[in-house]
Amino acid sequence: MHKNQKNRREDSFLFTVNEEAELLPFLLDHMKKNSRNSIKSMLTRGQVTVNGRSVTKHNHQLLPGHKVEILANKAALNESKLTGLSIIYEDDAIIVIDKEASLLSMAAKDKNERTAFSEVSAYVRRQDPRQRVFIVHRLDRDTSGILLFARSEQVKVALQDHWDEVVKERVYTALVEGNVRKDSGTIKSWLKETRTYKVYSNPTDNGGQLAITHYKKIRSNRQYSLLEVKLQTGRKNQIRVHMEEIGHPVVGDKKYGSTVNPIKRLGLHATALTIVHPVTKEIMKFESQIPSSFINKSK
Template sequence: MSKRQHAGKKRKENSLVYTVKEKTELLPFLLEAMSNRSRNSVKSILTRGQVTVDDHIETKHNYPLKPGQTVTILKNKAAIKESILIGMSILYEDDDIIVINKEAGLLSIATEKEKKQTAHHQLMDYVRKENPENRIFVVHRLDKDTSGVMMFAKSEKVKRDLQRNWKDSVKERTYAALVEGQVEKQEGYISSWLRESKTRLMYSSQTKNDGLHAITRYKVIQSNKDFSLLDVQLETGRKNQIRVHMQDLGYPVVGDKKYGSKTNEIGRLGLHAKVLSFNHPTTGQLLLFKADVPKSFLAKSKFVKN
Protein backbone atom coordinates (compact mmCIF):
# COMPACT_ATOMS: atom_id res chain seq x y z
CA MET A 1 0.00 0.00 0.00
CA SER A 2 1.44 3.38 -0.87
CA LYS A 3 0.37 6.89 0.05
CA ARG A 4 -0.74 8.75 -3.08
CA GLN A 5 -0.23 12.41 -3.91
CA HIS A 6 -3.46 14.39 -3.40
CA ALA A 7 -4.40 17.40 -5.52
CA GLY A 8 -5.67 19.67 -2.72
CA LYS A 9 -2.94 21.07 -0.52
CA LYS A 10 -5.11 21.33 2.59
CA ARG A 11 -6.39 17.78 2.17
CA LYS A 12 -2.84 16.57 1.54
CA GLU A 13 -1.65 18.12 4.80
CA ASN A 14 -4.62 16.94 6.83
CA SER A 15 -5.33 13.59 5.20
CA LEU A 16 -3.75 10.27 4.36
CA VAL A 17 -4.65 9.14 0.85
CA TYR A 18 -4.27 5.54 -0.31
CA THR A 19 -4.98 3.62 -3.51
CA VAL A 20 -6.49 0.16 -3.06
CA LYS A 21 -4.27 -2.52 -4.65
CA GLU A 22 -6.30 -5.67 -4.04
CA LYS A 23 -9.78 -6.80 -2.94
CA THR A 24 -10.34 -6.45 0.80
CA GLU A 25 -12.71 -4.94 3.37
CA LEU A 26 -12.43 -1.44 4.77
CA LEU A 27 -11.52 -2.16 8.41
CA PRO A 28 -8.66 -4.58 7.60
CA PHE A 29 -7.40 -2.08 5.02
CA LEU A 30 -7.40 0.73 7.60
CA LEU A 31 -5.74 -1.43 10.25
CA GLU A 32 -2.89 -2.08 7.82
CA ALA A 33 -2.72 1.54 6.68
CA MET A 34 -2.63 2.78 10.29
CA SER A 35 -0.64 -0.06 11.83
CA ASN A 36 0.74 2.33 14.47
CA ARG A 37 -2.76 2.75 15.95
CA SER A 38 -4.83 0.43 18.10
CA ARG A 39 -7.83 -1.41 16.65
CA ASN A 40 -10.23 0.67 18.79
CA SER A 41 -8.60 3.92 17.63
CA VAL A 42 -9.01 2.92 13.96
CA LYS A 43 -12.63 1.89 14.59
CA SER A 44 -13.31 5.30 16.17
CA ILE A 45 -11.88 7.13 13.15
CA LEU A 46 -14.17 5.05 10.93
CA THR A 47 -17.26 5.59 13.12
CA ARG A 48 -16.71 9.38 13.29
CA GLY A 49 -16.96 9.66 9.50
CA GLN A 50 -13.29 10.49 8.92
CA VAL A 51 -12.92 7.92 6.12
CA THR A 52 -13.95 8.58 2.51
CA VAL A 53 -13.99 5.92 -0.22
CA ASP A 54 -13.79 7.57 -3.65
CA ASP A 55 -16.48 10.25 -3.25
CA HIS A 56 -18.52 9.19 -0.23
CA ILE A 57 -18.12 8.85 3.53
CA GLU A 58 -18.05 5.21 4.56
CA THR A 59 -18.50 3.91 8.12
CA LYS A 60 -19.18 0.19 7.51
CA HIS A 61 -16.38 -2.05 8.80
CA ASN A 62 -17.04 -4.71 6.15
CA TYR A 63 -17.43 -2.33 3.19
CA PRO A 64 -15.87 -4.16 0.21
CA LEU A 65 -12.93 -2.42 -1.48
CA LYS A 66 -11.87 -2.98 -5.07
CA PRO A 67 -8.49 -2.29 -6.74
CA GLY A 68 -8.18 1.28 -7.99
CA GLN A 69 -10.44 2.86 -5.38
CA THR A 70 -9.14 5.79 -3.32
CA VAL A 71 -9.38 5.76 0.48
CA THR A 72 -8.91 9.11 2.24
CA ILE A 73 -8.44 9.28 6.02
CA LEU A 74 -8.85 12.64 7.75
CA LYS A 75 -6.25 12.85 10.50
CA ASN A 76 -7.48 13.17 14.08
CA LYS A 77 -5.73 16.49 14.70
CA ALA A 78 -7.33 17.95 11.61
CA ALA A 79 -10.75 16.60 12.52
CA ILE A 80 -10.87 18.47 15.80
CA LYS A 81 -9.64 21.80 14.43
CA GLU A 82 -12.39 24.39 14.08
CA SER A 83 -11.57 24.97 10.42
CA ILE A 84 -12.11 21.36 9.37
CA LEU A 85 -15.61 20.10 8.62
CA ILE A 86 -16.08 16.36 8.14
CA GLY A 87 -17.87 15.28 4.97
CA MET A 88 -18.52 18.78 3.68
CA SER A 89 -16.89 22.00 2.51
CA ILE A 90 -18.15 25.59 2.52
CA LEU A 91 -18.69 27.04 -0.97
CA TYR A 92 -19.98 30.44 0.16
CA GLU A 93 -20.78 32.33 3.35
CA ASP A 94 -22.10 35.78 4.25
CA ASP A 95 -24.16 37.29 7.08
CA ASP A 96 -27.36 35.57 5.91
CA ILE A 97 -26.52 32.19 4.37
CA ILE A 98 -24.00 29.36 4.16
CA VAL A 99 -23.77 27.19 1.02
CA ILE A 100 -21.97 23.85 1.29
CA ASN A 101 -20.90 20.91 -0.85
CA LYS A 102 -22.05 17.84 1.09
CA GLU A 103 -20.53 14.40 0.60
CA ALA A 104 -22.71 11.31 0.26
CA GLY A 105 -22.97 9.56 3.62
CA LEU A 106 -23.39 12.71 5.73
CA LEU A 107 -26.82 13.43 7.21
CA SER A 108 -28.26 16.90 6.57
CA ILE A 109 -30.00 17.04 9.95
CA ALA A 110 -30.22 14.96 13.12
CA THR A 111 -32.14 11.70 13.39
CA GLU A 112 -33.16 9.64 16.41
CA LYS A 113 -29.96 7.61 16.06
CA GLU A 114 -27.50 10.33 15.05
CA LYS A 115 -27.48 13.81 16.58
CA LYS A 116 -23.98 15.21 16.05
CA GLN A 117 -22.45 13.86 12.84
CA THR A 118 -24.64 15.99 10.59
CA ALA A 119 -24.13 19.00 8.33
CA HIS A 120 -26.47 21.10 10.51
CA HIS A 121 -24.71 20.26 13.80
CA GLN A 122 -21.24 20.86 12.39
CA LEU A 123 -22.24 24.23 10.95
CA MET A 124 -23.88 25.17 14.26
CA ASP A 125 -20.57 24.50 16.02
CA TYR A 126 -18.72 26.37 13.28
CA VAL A 127 -20.73 29.63 13.57
CA ARG A 128 -20.73 29.48 17.39
CA LYS A 129 -16.94 29.62 17.41
CA GLU A 130 -17.33 33.28 16.42
CA ASN A 131 -20.31 34.01 18.67
CA PRO A 132 -22.05 31.53 21.04
CA GLU A 133 -25.38 33.17 20.15
CA ASN A 134 -25.08 32.34 16.44
CA ARG A 135 -27.37 29.70 14.96
CA ILE A 136 -27.96 27.81 11.73
CA PHE A 137 -31.39 27.05 10.20
CA VAL A 138 -32.34 24.34 7.72
CA VAL A 139 -33.80 25.71 4.48
CA HIS A 140 -33.98 22.47 2.44
CA ARG A 141 -32.51 18.97 2.73
CA LEU A 142 -30.50 16.45 0.80
CA ASP A 143 -30.87 12.74 1.53
CA LYS A 144 -27.98 11.24 3.49
CA ASP A 145 -26.69 9.38 0.42
CA THR A 146 -27.12 12.32 -1.97
CA SER A 147 -24.13 14.64 -2.38
CA GLY A 148 -23.82 18.19 -3.64
CA VAL A 149 -24.88 21.80 -3.12
CA MET A 150 -27.00 22.63 -0.10
CA MET A 151 -27.93 25.94 1.56
CA PHE A 152 -28.53 26.93 5.20
CA ALA A 153 -29.79 30.21 6.71
CA LYS A 154 -28.20 32.12 9.58
CA SER A 155 -31.46 33.50 11.01
CA GLU A 156 -35.08 32.44 11.43
CA LYS A 157 -36.19 35.38 9.29
CA VAL A 158 -33.93 34.48 6.36
CA LYS A 159 -35.04 30.85 6.62
CA ARG A 160 -38.72 31.87 6.50
CA ASP A 161 -38.14 34.27 3.60
CA LEU A 162 -36.30 31.61 1.59
CA GLN A 163 -38.89 28.92 2.22
CA ARG A 164 -41.86 31.22 1.58
CA ASN A 165 -40.40 32.47 -1.72
CA TRP A 166 -38.60 29.23 -2.67
CA LYS A 167 -40.48 28.70 -5.93
CA ASP A 168 -39.75 32.26 -7.14
CA SER A 169 -36.27 32.67 -5.62
CA VAL A 170 -34.72 29.43 -6.88
CA LYS A 171 -33.85 29.77 -10.57
CA GLU A 172 -32.15 26.41 -11.11
CA ARG A 173 -31.83 23.09 -9.29
CA THR A 174 -29.94 20.59 -11.39
CA TYR A 175 -28.96 17.11 -10.29
CA ALA A 176 -26.68 14.52 -11.85
CA ALA A 177 -28.40 11.13 -11.74
CA LEU A 178 -26.63 7.88 -12.55
CA VAL A 179 -29.37 5.42 -13.48
CA GLU A 180 -29.54 1.76 -14.47
CA GLY A 181 -29.89 0.94 -18.16
CA GLN A 182 -29.47 2.89 -21.38
CA VAL A 183 -32.07 5.66 -21.52
CA GLU A 184 -33.26 5.73 -25.12
CA LYS A 185 -35.11 9.04 -25.19
CA GLN A 186 -32.43 11.79 -25.05
CA GLU A 187 -34.70 14.31 -23.33
CA GLY A 188 -37.83 13.82 -21.33
CA TYR A 189 -40.46 15.24 -19.00
CA ILE A 190 -42.22 13.45 -16.13
CA SER A 191 -45.33 14.77 -14.41
CA SER A 192 -47.26 12.99 -11.66
CA TRP A 193 -48.83 13.44 -8.25
CA LEU A 194 -46.74 12.03 -5.39
CA ARG A 195 -48.20 10.36 -2.33
CA GLU A 196 -46.59 8.71 0.70
CA SER A 197 -47.54 5.20 1.82
CA LYS A 198 -47.91 4.11 5.45
CA THR A 199 -44.40 2.67 5.20
CA ARG A 200 -43.07 6.12 4.13
CA LEU A 201 -42.51 5.04 0.55
CA MET A 202 -43.32 7.70 -2.05
CA TYR A 203 -45.23 6.65 -5.14
CA SER A 204 -46.74 8.26 -8.25
CA SER A 205 -50.37 8.76 -9.15
CA GLN A 206 -51.58 9.95 -12.55
CA THR A 207 -54.88 11.09 -11.05
CA LYS A 208 -54.96 14.88 -10.98
CA ASN A 209 -54.61 16.38 -7.47
CA ASP A 210 -54.14 12.90 -5.96
CA GLY A 211 -51.14 14.05 -3.91
CA LEU A 212 -48.50 16.75 -4.51
CA HIS A 213 -47.81 17.66 -8.14
CA ALA A 214 -44.22 16.84 -9.17
CA ILE A 215 -42.50 17.80 -12.42
CA THR A 216 -39.06 16.54 -13.47
CA ARG A 217 -37.13 17.20 -16.69
CA TYR A 218 -34.11 15.15 -17.77
CA LYS A 219 -31.46 15.09 -20.48
CA VAL A 220 -29.01 12.27 -21.23
CA ILE A 221 -25.39 13.39 -20.89
CA GLN A 222 -23.69 10.07 -21.66
CA SER A 223 -24.65 6.40 -21.55
CA ASN A 224 -23.76 2.80 -22.33
CA LYS A 225 -25.78 -0.43 -22.29
CA ASP A 226 -25.60 -0.63 -18.48
CA PHE A 227 -25.81 2.94 -17.16
CA SER A 228 -26.90 6.44 -18.14
CA LEU A 229 -25.82 9.77 -16.69
CA LEU A 230 -28.63 12.33 -16.70
CA ASP A 231 -28.95 16.03 -16.06
CA VAL A 232 -32.16 16.31 -14.04
CA GLN A 233 -33.93 19.61 -13.41
CA LEU A 234 -36.59 19.97 -10.74
CA GLU A 235 -39.56 22.21 -11.39
CA THR A 236 -40.98 21.14 -8.03
CA GLY A 237 -39.14 19.92 -4.93
CA ARG A 238 -41.04 16.95 -3.56
CA LYS A 239 -39.70 14.26 -1.24
CA ASN A 240 -37.74 11.59 -3.20
CA GLN A 241 -39.07 13.13 -6.44
CA ILE A 242 -36.17 12.17 -8.73
CA ARG A 243 -35.93 8.69 -7.27
CA VAL A 244 -39.64 7.97 -7.80
CA HIS A 245 -39.72 9.47 -11.29
CA MET A 246 -36.66 7.51 -12.44
CA GLN A 247 -38.32 4.32 -11.16
CA ASP A 248 -41.47 5.30 -13.07
CA LEU A 249 -39.41 5.58 -16.27
CA GLY A 250 -37.93 2.13 -15.71
CA TYR A 251 -34.41 3.46 -15.07
CA PRO A 252 -33.96 3.49 -11.26
CA VAL A 253 -31.16 5.49 -9.66
CA VAL A 254 -28.07 3.32 -9.06
CA GLY A 255 -27.85 2.10 -5.45
CA ASP A 256 -31.50 3.01 -4.75
CA LYS A 257 -32.84 -0.35 -3.57
CA LYS A 258 -35.86 1.43 -2.05
CA TYR A 259 -37.00 2.51 -5.50
CA GLY A 260 -36.17 -0.44 -7.72
CA SER A 261 -32.37 -0.48 -8.16
CA LYS A 262 -30.76 -3.87 -8.65
CA THR A 263 -27.12 -2.68 -8.54
CA ASN A 264 -24.82 -0.72 -6.28
CA GLU A 265 -21.75 -0.47 -8.45
CA ILE A 266 -20.52 2.81 -6.96
CA GLY A 267 -21.17 2.01 -3.28
CA ARG A 268 -23.56 4.93 -2.85
CA LEU A 269 -26.74 6.49 -4.25
CA GLY A 270 -26.26 7.77 -7.80
CA LEU A 271 -27.67 11.22 -7.08
CA HIS A 272 -25.73 14.51 -6.84
CA ALA A 273 -27.01 18.10 -6.51
CA LYS A 274 -24.67 19.78 -8.97
CA VAL A 275 -26.21 23.25 -9.46
CA LEU A 276 -28.20 25.55 -7.16
CA SER A 277 -28.98 29.06 -8.39
CA PHE A 278 -31.16 31.52 -6.47
CA ASN A 279 -31.77 35.17 -5.68
CA HIS A 280 -30.08 36.18 -2.44
CA PRO A 281 -32.77 36.61 0.27
CA THR A 282 -31.47 40.04 1.33
CA THR A 283 -29.68 41.63 -1.63
CA GLY A 284 -31.71 40.01 -4.41
CA GLN A 285 -28.47 39.25 -6.28
CA LEU A 286 -28.56 36.13 -8.46
CA LEU A 287 -26.10 33.54 -7.13
CA LEU A 288 -25.06 30.25 -8.72
CA PHE A 289 -23.15 27.41 -7.07
CA LYS A 290 -21.79 24.23 -8.61
CA ALA A 291 -20.36 20.97 -7.28
CA ASP A 292 -18.46 18.74 -9.70
CA VAL A 293 -20.14 15.51 -10.78
CA PRO A 294 -18.53 12.56 -8.92
CA LYS A 295 -15.92 10.75 -11.02
CA SER A 296 -17.60 7.40 -10.36
CA PHE A 297 -20.76 8.66 -12.13
CA LEU A 298 -18.75 9.64 -15.19
CA ALA A 299 -16.74 6.42 -15.26
CA LYS A 300 -19.75 4.09 -15.05
CA SER A 301 -21.77 5.83 -17.75
CA LYS A 302 -18.88 6.31 -20.19
CA PHE A 303 -19.56 4.91 -23.65
CA VAL A 304 -17.35 1.89 -24.27
CA LYS A 305 -16.84 0.52 -27.80
CA ASN A 306 -17.35 -3.22 -28.17
Protein backbone atom coordinates in the same frame (compact mmCIF):
# COMPACT_ATOMS: atom_id res chain seq x y z
CA MET B 1 -1.58 54.75 -1.56
CA HIS B 2 -1.69 52.27 1.29
CA LYS B 3 1.23 49.91 1.22
CA ASN B 4 1.26 46.24 2.03
CA GLN B 5 3.82 45.92 4.80
CA LYS B 6 5.89 42.82 5.31
CA ASN B 7 3.78 39.99 6.72
CA ARG B 8 3.83 39.86 10.49
CA ARG B 9 3.77 36.09 10.11
CA GLU B 10 3.48 33.68 7.23
CA ASP B 11 -0.26 33.22 7.48
CA SER B 12 -1.34 36.85 7.58
CA PHE B 13 -1.24 40.13 5.67
CA LEU B 14 -0.83 43.43 7.49
CA PHE B 15 -1.84 46.84 6.18
CA THR B 16 -1.51 50.30 7.75
CA VAL B 17 -4.35 52.77 7.13
CA ASN B 18 -3.27 56.17 5.79
CA GLU B 19 -6.66 57.84 5.40
CA GLU B 20 -10.21 57.38 6.70
CA ALA B 21 -12.13 54.58 5.01
CA GLU B 22 -14.76 51.90 5.60
CA LEU B 23 -13.40 48.39 6.09
CA LEU B 24 -14.95 46.58 3.09
CA PRO B 25 -13.91 49.18 0.46
CA PHE B 26 -10.45 49.28 2.07
CA LEU B 27 -10.09 45.50 1.72
CA LEU B 28 -11.40 45.51 -1.86
CA ASP B 29 -8.82 48.18 -2.71
CA HIS B 30 -5.94 46.27 -1.14
CA MET B 31 -6.82 42.71 -2.11
CA LYS B 32 -7.57 43.05 -5.80
CA LYS B 33 -6.85 39.38 -6.50
CA ASN B 34 -9.78 38.39 -4.27
CA SER B 35 -13.42 38.59 -5.34
CA ARG B 36 -15.91 40.73 -3.44
CA ASN B 37 -17.67 37.58 -2.21
CA SER B 38 -14.45 35.99 -0.94
CA ILE B 39 -13.57 39.17 0.98
CA LYS B 40 -17.06 39.28 2.50
CA SER B 41 -16.56 35.64 3.53
CA MET B 42 -13.25 36.55 5.21
CA LEU B 43 -15.07 39.22 7.23
CA THR B 44 -17.89 36.86 8.16
CA ARG B 45 -15.46 34.16 9.27
CA GLY B 46 -13.60 36.58 11.56
CA GLN B 47 -10.38 36.52 9.57
CA VAL B 48 -10.01 40.31 9.66
CA THR B 49 -8.71 42.18 12.70
CA VAL B 50 -8.31 45.92 13.25
CA ASN B 51 -5.68 46.79 15.86
CA GLY B 52 -5.76 43.17 17.03
CA ARG B 53 -9.56 42.93 17.46
CA SER B 54 -11.73 40.80 15.17
CA VAL B 55 -14.14 42.91 13.10
CA THR B 56 -16.96 41.54 10.92
CA LYS B 57 -18.91 44.72 10.06
CA HIS B 58 -18.45 45.79 6.45
CA ASN B 59 -18.80 49.49 7.32
CA HIS B 60 -16.39 49.52 10.28
CA GLN B 61 -14.68 52.92 10.22
CA LEU B 62 -10.91 52.92 9.75
CA LEU B 63 -8.72 55.82 10.81
CA PRO B 64 -5.13 56.76 9.87
CA GLY B 65 -2.66 54.60 11.78
CA HIS B 66 -5.04 51.63 12.23
CA LYS B 67 -3.48 48.24 11.56
CA VAL B 68 -5.63 45.90 9.48
CA GLU B 69 -4.60 42.25 9.48
CA ILE B 70 -6.06 39.45 7.37
CA LEU B 71 -5.45 35.96 8.75
CA ALA B 72 -5.06 34.00 5.55
CA ASN B 73 -5.54 30.47 6.84
CA LYS B 74 -7.85 30.90 9.81
CA ALA B 75 -10.81 29.79 7.69
CA ALA B 76 -8.89 26.84 6.35
CA LEU B 77 -8.04 25.77 9.90
CA ASN B 78 -11.68 26.11 10.93
CA GLU B 79 -13.01 24.33 7.85
CA SER B 80 -10.53 21.49 8.31
CA LYS B 81 -12.55 20.58 11.41
CA LEU B 82 -15.63 19.97 9.26
CA THR B 83 -16.49 16.34 8.55
CA GLY B 84 -18.57 15.23 5.57
CA LEU B 85 -18.96 18.65 3.98
CA SER B 86 -17.16 21.74 2.75
CA ILE B 87 -18.20 25.40 2.67
CA ILE B 88 -18.82 26.71 -0.87
CA TYR B 89 -19.92 30.22 0.06
CA GLU B 90 -20.92 32.27 3.09
CA ASP B 91 -21.87 35.83 3.98
CA ASP B 92 -23.90 37.54 6.70
CA ALA B 93 -27.16 35.95 5.52
CA ILE B 94 -26.47 32.49 4.09
CA ILE B 95 -24.05 29.57 4.08
CA VAL B 96 -23.88 27.17 1.13
CA ILE B 97 -22.26 23.77 1.62
CA ASP B 98 -21.25 20.78 -0.46
CA LYS B 99 -22.50 17.71 1.43
CA GLU B 100 -21.04 14.25 1.05
CA ALA B 101 -23.24 11.17 0.60
CA SER B 102 -24.14 9.30 3.83
CA LEU B 103 -24.44 12.51 5.90
CA LEU B 104 -27.94 13.35 7.12
CA SER B 105 -29.15 16.90 6.54
CA MET B 106 -30.53 17.12 10.09
CA ALA B 107 -32.76 15.54 12.73
CA ALA B 108 -31.12 12.20 13.37
CA LYS B 109 -32.95 9.76 15.66
CA ASP B 110 -29.63 9.30 17.40
CA LYS B 111 -28.98 12.76 18.81
CA ASN B 112 -25.25 12.07 18.86
CA GLU B 113 -25.12 11.33 15.13
CA ARG B 114 -23.32 13.88 13.02
CA THR B 115 -25.51 15.80 10.57
CA ALA B 116 -24.86 18.62 8.12
CA PHE B 117 -26.80 20.85 10.50
CA SER B 118 -24.69 19.91 13.55
CA GLU B 119 -21.43 20.38 11.61
CA VAL B 120 -22.39 23.82 10.26
CA SER B 121 -23.74 24.86 13.69
CA ALA B 122 -20.42 23.94 15.31
CA TYR B 123 -18.57 25.77 12.53
CA VAL B 124 -20.36 29.09 13.14
CA ARG B 125 -20.14 28.74 16.94
CA ARG B 126 -16.36 28.44 16.68
CA GLN B 127 -16.44 31.97 15.25
CA ASP B 128 -19.01 33.31 17.71
CA PRO B 129 -20.71 31.18 20.42
CA ARG B 130 -23.94 33.16 19.93
CA GLN B 131 -24.19 32.31 16.23
CA ARG B 132 -26.93 29.98 14.98
CA VAL B 133 -27.82 28.48 11.62
CA PHE B 134 -31.13 27.35 10.14
CA ILE B 135 -31.55 24.69 7.48
CA VAL B 136 -33.58 25.92 4.51
CA HIS B 137 -34.11 22.68 2.51
CA ARG B 138 -32.86 19.10 2.73
CA LEU B 139 -31.12 16.42 0.75
CA ASP B 140 -31.65 12.71 1.33
CA ARG B 141 -28.92 11.16 3.46
CA ASP B 142 -27.39 9.34 0.48
CA THR B 143 -27.64 12.29 -1.93
CA SER B 144 -24.56 14.50 -2.10
CA GLY B 145 -24.20 18.11 -3.23
CA ILE B 146 -25.40 21.61 -2.55
CA LEU B 147 -27.34 22.50 0.57
CA LEU B 148 -28.40 25.96 1.74
CA PHE B 149 -28.46 27.32 5.31
CA ALA B 150 -29.68 30.66 6.67
CA ARG B 151 -27.82 32.58 9.36
CA SER B 152 -31.00 33.94 10.96
CA GLU B 153 -34.58 32.80 11.43
CA GLN B 154 -35.76 35.84 9.49
CA VAL B 155 -33.71 34.86 6.42
CA LYS B 156 -34.84 31.22 6.74
CA VAL B 157 -38.50 32.24 6.74
CA ALA B 158 -37.97 34.62 3.81
CA LEU B 159 -36.34 31.83 1.78
CA GLN B 160 -38.87 29.13 2.67
CA ASP B 161 -41.98 31.30 2.29
CA HIS B 162 -40.90 32.42 -1.20
CA TRP B 163 -39.00 29.29 -2.24
CA ASP B 164 -40.54 29.07 -5.73
CA GLU B 165 -39.57 32.68 -6.51
CA VAL B 166 -36.20 32.52 -4.74
CA VAL B 167 -34.99 29.37 -6.51
CA LYS B 168 -34.34 30.00 -10.18
CA GLU B 169 -32.87 26.57 -10.92
CA ARG B 170 -32.11 23.28 -9.15
CA VAL B 171 -29.94 20.89 -11.13
CA TYR B 172 -29.07 17.32 -10.14
CA THR B 173 -26.88 14.73 -11.78
CA ALA B 174 -28.24 11.18 -11.71
CA LEU B 175 -26.49 7.94 -12.59
CA VAL B 176 -29.27 5.55 -13.55
CA GLU B 177 -29.52 1.93 -14.61
CA GLY B 178 -29.70 1.08 -18.30
CA ASN B 179 -29.32 3.03 -21.51
CA VAL B 180 -31.93 5.82 -21.53
CA ARG B 181 -33.02 5.97 -25.17
CA LYS B 182 -34.51 9.47 -25.23
CA ASP B 183 -32.05 12.35 -25.24
CA SER B 184 -34.42 14.41 -23.07
CA GLY B 185 -37.85 14.20 -21.52
CA THR B 186 -40.30 15.47 -18.89
CA ILE B 187 -41.99 13.32 -16.25
CA LYS B 188 -45.19 14.64 -14.68
CA SER B 189 -47.16 12.81 -12.01
CA TRP B 190 -48.74 13.10 -8.59
CA LEU B 191 -46.81 11.79 -5.60
CA LYS B 192 -48.16 10.36 -2.35
CA GLU B 193 -46.34 8.84 0.61
CA THR B 194 -47.39 5.54 2.20
CA ARG B 195 -47.41 4.85 5.93
CA THR B 196 -44.08 3.08 5.45
CA TYR B 197 -42.57 6.32 4.07
CA LYS B 198 -42.33 5.11 0.49
CA VAL B 199 -43.44 7.61 -2.14
CA TYR B 200 -45.45 6.31 -5.08
CA SER B 201 -46.41 7.96 -8.34
CA ASN B 202 -49.76 8.29 -10.11
CA PRO B 203 -50.22 9.65 -13.66
CA THR B 204 -53.48 11.42 -12.72
CA ASP B 205 -54.39 13.61 -9.75
CA ASN B 206 -54.95 11.32 -6.76
CA GLY B 207 -54.90 14.07 -4.16
CA GLY B 208 -51.11 13.88 -3.93
CA GLN B 209 -48.56 16.54 -4.83
CA LEU B 210 -47.91 17.45 -8.46
CA ALA B 211 -44.29 16.67 -9.39
CA ILE B 212 -42.53 17.70 -12.61
CA THR B 213 -39.02 16.54 -13.52
CA HIS B 214 -37.06 17.44 -16.66
CA TYR B 215 -34.08 15.33 -17.72
CA LYS B 216 -31.38 15.45 -20.40
CA LYS B 217 -28.96 12.65 -21.23
CA ILE B 218 -25.30 13.59 -20.83
CA ARG B 219 -23.86 10.20 -21.88
CA SER B 220 -24.66 6.52 -21.65
CA ASN B 221 -23.43 3.01 -22.30
CA ARG B 222 -25.28 -0.32 -22.24
CA GLN B 223 -25.38 -0.51 -18.46
CA TYR B 224 -25.72 3.08 -17.20
CA SER B 225 -26.83 6.57 -18.21
CA LEU B 226 -25.69 9.90 -16.79
CA LEU B 227 -28.53 12.42 -16.70
CA GLU B 228 -28.81 16.12 -15.95
CA VAL B 229 -32.07 16.49 -14.03
CA LYS B 230 -33.88 19.78 -13.42
CA LEU B 231 -36.63 20.03 -10.85
CA GLN B 232 -39.68 22.13 -11.67
CA THR B 233 -41.15 21.05 -8.34
CA GLY B 234 -39.24 19.79 -5.31
CA ARG B 235 -41.12 16.88 -3.76
CA LYS B 236 -39.77 14.26 -1.40
CA ASN B 237 -37.85 11.53 -3.31
CA GLN B 238 -39.12 13.07 -6.57
CA ILE B 239 -36.17 12.21 -8.82
CA ARG B 240 -35.82 8.73 -7.36
CA VAL B 241 -39.51 7.92 -7.91
CA HIS B 242 -39.59 9.41 -11.41
CA MET B 243 -36.48 7.53 -12.52
CA GLU B 244 -38.04 4.27 -11.35
CA GLU B 245 -41.20 5.23 -13.24
CA ILE B 246 -39.40 5.49 -16.60
CA GLY B 247 -37.69 2.16 -15.98
CA HIS B 248 -34.24 3.55 -15.14
CA PRO B 249 -33.89 3.63 -11.34
CA VAL B 250 -31.10 5.62 -9.74
CA VAL B 251 -28.06 3.38 -9.20
CA GLY B 252 -27.90 2.10 -5.62
CA ASP B 253 -31.52 3.05 -4.89
CA LYS B 254 -32.84 -0.27 -3.60
CA LYS B 255 -35.95 1.46 -2.23
CA TYR B 256 -36.99 2.55 -5.70
CA GLY B 257 -36.09 -0.38 -7.91
CA SER B 258 -32.31 -0.47 -8.28
CA THR B 259 -30.69 -3.91 -8.31
CA VAL B 260 -27.04 -2.83 -8.62
CA ASN B 261 -24.67 -0.58 -6.68
CA PRO B 262 -21.23 -0.48 -8.32
CA ILE B 263 -20.39 2.95 -6.86
CA LYS B 264 -21.25 1.95 -3.26
CA ARG B 265 -23.58 4.93 -2.83
CA LEU B 266 -26.76 6.48 -4.28
CA GLY B 267 -26.20 7.80 -7.79
CA LEU B 268 -27.72 11.21 -7.12
CA HIS B 269 -25.87 14.53 -6.70
CA ALA B 270 -27.20 18.10 -6.26
CA THR B 271 -24.96 19.78 -8.84
CA ALA B 272 -26.19 23.38 -9.03
CA LEU B 273 -28.48 25.78 -7.18
CA THR B 274 -29.35 29.23 -8.53
CA ILE B 275 -31.11 31.59 -6.15
CA VAL B 276 -32.04 35.21 -5.66
CA HIS B 277 -30.02 36.28 -2.61
CA PRO B 278 -32.50 37.00 0.22
CA VAL B 279 -30.83 40.31 1.13
CA THR B 280 -28.92 41.69 -1.86
CA LYS B 281 -31.43 40.30 -4.43
CA GLU B 282 -28.44 39.36 -6.60
CA ILE B 283 -28.84 36.17 -8.66
CA MET B 284 -26.22 33.69 -7.44
CA LYS B 285 -25.33 30.27 -8.84
CA PHE B 286 -23.57 27.68 -6.70
CA GLU B 287 -22.05 24.59 -8.29
CA SER B 288 -20.56 21.30 -7.14
CA GLN B 289 -18.47 18.91 -9.22
CA ILE B 290 -20.11 15.72 -10.50
CA PRO B 291 -18.62 12.77 -8.58
CA SER B 292 -15.96 11.04 -10.68
CA SER B 293 -17.55 7.61 -10.04
CA PHE B 294 -20.70 8.79 -11.88
CA ILE B 295 -18.65 9.84 -14.92
CA ASN B 296 -16.49 6.70 -14.96
CA LYS B 297 -19.46 4.31 -14.87
CA SER B 298 -21.26 6.08 -17.73
CA LYS B 299 -18.29 6.20 -20.14
